[in-house]
Amino acid sequence: MATIQDVARAAGVSTATVSRVFSAPELVIETTRQRVMAVVAQLGYEPNFAAKSLRTLRTEKILVTVPDISNPFFSQVIRGVEEAALAAGYSVLLGDTRHEEAREEQYAAMFRRKEADGLIFLGHRLPEALADMVASKGARTPIVNGCEFRPGLAVSSAHIDNEGAAAEVMEHLYGLGHARIGVVTGPLASPISSDRLSGVLSAAQRHGRASALRISIGDFSIESGVRQAGELLDELGRPTAIFCFSDEMAMGALEAIRRRGLSCPKDVSLVGFDDIRFARHLDPQLTTVSQPMEEIGHEVVRLLLDILSGRATTLQNVTLPHELVVRASTAPPAV
Template sequence: MERMTVTVTIYDVAREAGVSMATVSRVVNNNPNVKPQTRKKVFEAIERLGYRPNAVARGLASKKTTTVGVVIPDISNSIFAEVARGIEDIANMYHYNIILSNADKKKEKEIRVINTLLEKQVDGLLFMGGVVSEDHINAFRTSSVPVVLCGTADDQNIMPSVDIDHERAAFDAVQLLIQNGHRSIGMISGPLQDPANGFSRYQGYKKALEEAGIELDEDYIRLGNYRYESGIDATDYFLKLPNRPTAIFSATDEMAIGAIHKIQDEGLRVPEDMSVMSIDNIRMASMVRPQLTTVAQPMYDIGAVSMRLLTKLMNKEAMEMTQVVLPHEIIKRSSVAPR
């Protein structure tokens, strides 16, 4: 026999508490103009009846859903988990709910997810991704709610954004290798179409070499896809060169860990035979042996600051800046040694 479920309405709560439906509505929506004893009576009725306010109906009435859409490029990548944690903590603080949507780093899916979230009447949108194309900008411009880029930025700084200076982070990483006596430095880059993790970090690598008077060698550059396996493949290529590099700079920790394991699989040692340096500071960076020297992105802060910026935009608060650049930090561990 099927169990029948009865939907409890605001009318039922009002009758149970002996108040008007308007009073119940004020209590549910945290309106301060309700006496404490009346508020207590309404909450007790809500608990007895198991009433759950209809978020959709409340949204229609207030023209707000207290919901924020978040587009995440790759939900399986641990680095985005820390960003999402920062977003959620600030969202909870300001009483917003999060809808997290994975886009698989595919432009078509990103645009589709953006439009789907906007159709759900979210109050704001956070976009975590790599390439911010003209199609993305057009989708954001047609939005009736604020949009903040999280961990990325558009080329012309049109959109509000929170990120680090990726070029400077890469420059500092390569400079550390140079200060340790390395002159032959291979780079495992991300896709150069990616303005942040790809092109900007590649530019930082080039500038550090140029400033040190080291000629750029195209044989020392391999493109990866941010994944562990592409770090292995790139390192396999470097190890087969007649004059292999003495150090590898990887655009991401995950590729760097692949590099370390490939070096070790070939019977060589890190950092004695080859140093490895990267950017991100994911949890695995301190778990791998030797522990990975890396440039730490403040991933939690990127998420938290992005969400706080979005709350200000949603509430039309005054702001001094809408493009925020957070500091990075070199974390020295044991994968880099003097040459």
């Protein structure tokens, strides 16, 4: 592949001029520029990325780590990230951590090696290898979190009000007349689950129904929905409504309901979380909390670009709007 030297030689100019044609064309006179461009087209020249990157100390890449790319919620967020990044001239390095710390650290090392200008992590844990960087550079560290806000995290983030959203779900169910409610959470290590659980508990207390709550811990997968919701349904004093912390688990719960010969929403109301594309196409259409997934993606990129450009000097925690979408899977309990 042709180098800048080849182009310079063939066009009868210096490498500096060729470089300027690309990065500061207004400094080059039109005739020279055209002569250079003609040679560029003819040789199929593209500036070598590594050389450029070494000189400028920039990669124009954003590393995005995600606990599970095959989860439709995350893949929608990533779509938003990719879109906003590309629009700003950045490309996306993807890391699927599979919820494994070792992989998180592996990607953190990549970031330290400067393989990317910034890091967006959609998990809940800041890799150890980056702790010193955050400690020394503070709010100017080009690291942003998506979805999993935690006060002590010391990086900017974009997310919804998980606690408030979960409380709204409970208000909706209590409003319909449900008293015994089952909840299938995700792993409580992550704020995404613990915040929602707080919202659930405070709403229950407000209604004096805390003792009628049944909490079961899932892992956001369909299978865990089947299992955990199944256990709740098999208890004495079966809940009349189940709230799952993800649509996928709700999908599993729906299956558990059907398997027991029960019907949703006649026997059991069901609420999910996220509003992935499939939620509105289930039978019954699923009541859920809609998260602005692509917008979260846009927003984390915006936060990161602010840091990279030196605009941001303080931490920002952006709360984006969510919406309780009431569909056919919730109804008053049977009398």
